[in-house]
Amino acid sequence: MKSMRYVVPLLIFVALVALLLKGLGQDPKEVPSPLVGKPAPAFTAQQLHVPEKQFSASDMKGRVWMLNVWASWCFSCRAEHELVTRMAREHGIVVVGLNYKDEPADAKGWLQQFGNPYVTSVMDQEGDIGIEYGVYGVPESFIIDKSGVIRRKVIGPINDSAEEKPQNSVDQLLAFINELEAE
Incomplete structure (x- = not known):
């Protein structure tokens, strides 16, 4: 009975050390999104170029698409814009x-200067849609499948190098989107 008095705290200690070691192996900049695998939040917003027209996320049902969160004041958005285009x-x-x-x-003005890759761009001046999607900053992108389910969240700029941040590379994203298209 006395030996159990030492075994239980030792097991708890070992479990805590294992959890801490697992946490140390993760990238602190990569916060997993609780929305991945869940339906994309519904929204309706004014279109940037035609403000009297509304766009709804439900308009995209049946299509694989990418929601790219961007801003004209965002330096990293400029860096990824050519790749999104x-x-x-x-x-x-x-x-x-x-x-x-x-x-x-x-x-x-920013889109006119750098080009417009979007089928449409909608306005989120107050950041309400961004909050629903769990946006921490810009740029961020969401890959949404034909059923309207978020399948991947890309935190930070999309890049052209599998070495820099492989999960954000154009090649990996294209392969992932092509897989979703084939489903």
Whole structure:
């Protein structure tokens, strides 16, 4: 009986050490999204270029698409923009832009200057849609399947190198989207 008095605390200690070691192996910048595997939050918002028209996430049912959260004031958005444009134009990826906490005139000017890869871009001036999607900052992207389920969240800019941040590389995202298209 006395030996059990030492075994239980030892087991608890070993379990805590194992949990801490597991946590140390994870990237602190990568917070897993609780939305992955769940239906994308429904929203309706004004289109950036045609404010009298509304866009709804439900308009995309039956299509695999990417929601790209961006802003004209975001330096990293500028870095990834060329890659998002290439995904849309060269690979036919359907990309919807969510202009986050931005002024419409600034956003329009930015797209005019750098090109517009979006089938539409909608305004989220107050950040309410971003909150529903768990956006921590910009840029972020969400890959949404034909059933309207979020299948992947991309935190930070999409990159062109599998070495930099492999889960954010164009090649991995294109392969993932193509798999979803085939389902």
